[in-house]
Amino acid sequence: MTIEESTADQTPAAVPAAEASVTQERSPLYGRKVLSFVRRSARLDDRLQRAWDAYAEQYLLDINAREGSLDVREGLRFDAAFVRKTWGNDHPLIVEIGSGQGENVVAAVAARPDMNFLALEVYDPGVAHTLLLAGKQGLENLRIAQVNAPELFKACEPGVLAEVWTFFPDPWPKMKHHKRRIVQPELAGDIRRALxxxxxxxxxxxxxxxxxxxxxxxxxxxxxxxxxxxxxxxxTEHVGKGNADTAADLPHADFTESERFDGRVLTNFEKKGLAAGRVIHDFTYRAA
Structure with missing residues (x-):
């Protein structure tokens, strides 16, 4: 009998009263992962499939719990020794969360041979396109992991990373979905430990x-x-999809942000945002 079957067979009478009270107060998401993405299956076209077949063995890290899973393998120790073995050197490591089509990370990899890079991306077409861009240039200082990013940071040993990049994450515009945004206090704590x-x-x-x-x-x-x-x-108040146009009428306050990071290339995604009249907000948070 599985754990799920055993739990399902329990009647309310079989659960202690105090525990039942706590259970009733728990959020419906209690004990479940709140993911920052929705897994979509997309068939690769012939060009991307050829890139996957040609370059996956070179660039794609085998750190998943099992085939088809985005979970990180239990017991993975992402430390300096792992970096040295994987990249073959002791160069500082930069991790990009959500590398998309790979335009930005591959450009950075090509420009900075003195740095190591790890691209985290869950969608097959994005991974394949990154493989294609990197493979065509014969880049050696890049690896790609197709895993749930927060799980990887939990596996990181203290101080193993030089930088983390999160450029244009999924905005999850509906108010009820804001909890799915990748930037969260728990992830911030894990990234701080890893930096x-x-x-x-x-x-x-x-x-x-x-x-x-x-x-x-x-x-x-x-x-x-x-x-x-x-x-x-x-x-100073949040808006969601459907009422974003009310933001201008809300109370405002001053915040501190950064100049545009010159290590970020102008991708097609960013160009579309600028063309639509959106303002780019850049942030730099240093591990103190």
């Missing part, structure tokens, strides 16, 4: 409400310092 002292978490978004969310999570996060130099005005 070397003086390391940074760079974040960018073109969604004003997400910018407010980042400030709420990060400006008071233990062990981080907002090292931006720009002052921006943002609403």
């Amino acid at each position: 070397a002292d003086g390391g940074v978490w760079r974040i960018a978004t073109d969604i004003e409400d997400y910018a407010l969310h980042v400030h709420e999570v990060m400006d008071g996060a233990a062990g981080f310092e907002n090292v931006g130099t720009l002052t921006v005005s943002l609403p």
